[in-house]
Amino acid sequence: MSKKNKSSVSIGEGNNCPKCNKPMERREHSKITEKILNQPFYFSEWDYCKPCGHIQMYEYKKVWNKNKRADDFKKTQTDFEEYNERMDFLKQI
Numbered sequence: 617m618s619k620k621n622k623s624s625v626s627i628g629e630g631n632n633c634p635k636c637n638k639p640m641e642r643r644e645h646s647k648i649t650e651k652i653l654n655q656p657f658y659f660s661e662w663d664y665c666k667p668c669g670h671i672q673m674y675e676y677k678k679v680w681n682k683n684k685r686a687d688d689f690k691k692t693q694t695d696f697e698e699y700n701e702r703m704d705f706l707k708q709i
């Protein structure tokens with residue numbers, strides 16, 4: 617996988633992976649792009665598991681974009697999955 621155009625950067629150690637129990641990497645967006653701001657919300661930080669590719673989002677790291685209608689997005693697992701799809705670039709790391 618290509619490493620150029622990195623959209624996220626490691627900022628230290630995260631929690632242990634809920635799937636494989638290895639230490640994850642804490643990451644944040646290298647730049648808050650317009651694409652991110654056009655989403656209803658984004659995560660300021662998250663954990664990424666290199667060994668298994670799991671991405672762990674945390675509710676308390678969630679940032680709502682003010683200009684979007686938050687009511688349209690209930691806090692369900694479906695939203696997380698949809699968000700993950702939009703964040704597909706993360707899986708290209």
Ligand SMILES: [Zn+2]
Binds near residue numbers: 636637668669670
């Ligand atoms: Zn893992």
